[in-house]
Amino acid sequence: MRIGLSTPVVVQVPGVSSEWERTATADDVAQIAAAADACGLEYLTCSEHVAIPSGEADSRGAVYWDPLATLGFLAARTRRIRLATAVLVLAYHHPMEIAKRYGTLDRISGGRLTLGVGIGSLNAEFTLLGAQWDRRADRADDAIRALRASLSSETPQYHGPFYSYDGMTVLPHAMQQHVPIWVGGRSAGSLRRAVRFADGWMPFGLKGDQIRRMLADVDVPQGFEVVLSTSGALDPGCGPGATDEILRELCDSGATAITCSIAATSAAHYCDQVVALAAIADAGRGGS
Template sequence: MDIGLVSPVVTRLPGDPNAWEDTAGIEDLARIAAAADRLGFHHLTCSEHVAVPVPVAEQRGSTYWDPLATFGFLAARTTRIRLVTQVLVLGYHHPLEIAKRYGTLDTVSGGRLVLGLGVGSLREEFDLLGAPFEQRGERADDALRALRAALSQRLPEYHGPHYDFAGLIVEPHAVQAKVPLWIGGRTKRSLRRAVELGDGWVPFGLSLDELRRMLGTVRLPDGFQVVLSPGRPLDPGAASDRDRLARVAEAGATTISARIAAKSADHYCEQLEALAELGSEV
């Protein structure tokens, strides 16, 4: 069972109890990332929003660090831990833009990129960026096929209904032969999309019972990753939270992506030590 981390500092959600993150900066995050790297955690995450409307921020929060800039910095401060976009919104980008920008990140990090990708739901942000909101699921499927054809290729070629390219050089490109694609979402369609076009599923907002039922409706390919969250921030020293990890594993998780309860960056690193020890028992 791999355990990864929902990175602190880079995303701030309403009601988050870790108040110290409000004033933390990149050096705090880098210290935490280095500790997680040393302790063998699987991944760090960073999400994507360009601009969040004020009313929406009351539910979704307003702080979202840019994943490319953040991971570029953290790649230089770590050596093993994977860097997971959780998630990039496919409709905001041309597939070759992702292939070039994040392929460069894969190069500078030594092949540690995982692309977490989603269809997106914030219409105001689509409109802001001039991205089509209607048929975004269909376009996302085409983008995933285009990405699979383009990532790791110097001369990518793809011909689909929405994206069509050939005779172009992308250099640098991803150094991994196959960059893992994890698909975010909370619907049966997102799970089918992940099974058909990706390498993993990162659901959110579903109970463990709902997850078990949904996972029971599909046959998962060999090596497919089911990346589940324990929910609220995890305190590795609490017996109830140790039980929570076990329940998430029993629900079908191959990888757990956890948020950590902490009072400071120093305390966060201490909690990582405890979680690493606990993780070896799950």
């Protein structure tokens, strides 16, 4: 069981986040990140929303820390754990902008970036930012191809239907020769996009049988990641039984890695929960 964290505080979704997160600080987040790093968890996540329509804040949540600033901060407070955007909205950025900014993050973190990307789902936010809503799936395909050509190159070149460039120098760029790209989404189209252009798929809002059926309909490449998330907050400190069962169900649905939300009453309690979760995951690996 390869386990990552849906980093608390930096994204607060109603029904999943805990009360203590409302007043938590950056130091609390850094303490949790360091605990996850020390326990051997795989990655930390941070999502992207610039602004949420006020009428949707009660359902979507309103707290979304900027992923570049957040993961850059956590890069300096950790040593091994990977840093994953989950997800970056492709339409809000030119691919070269992502290559430069997140390539720099990869460099300062010592090659720990995982770039999770998606086509976006919030029309009002597109309008606010002047981003193109129409044909956003086609634009996303082109952007991912452009990113693959650009993330690790000093002189990237790409010519596609929406993005085209050459004759430019980008320094610094990503340290990794192949930055993992995961595609988020809940449609069959997002899975096809991930299989065709990327290294993994991060579905959300789907049940296990839906995920299994969708995976059965595609030819999944060797080494392809299926990154599933817990539907609610785990409480590993109450004992391994329920947590282990949830993790195993996700593995049975095809997960190669699992992004976990954790229930806690404080940052210190969250760190204790991380230790308990890591122990359950280690026991699960030993028994598999």
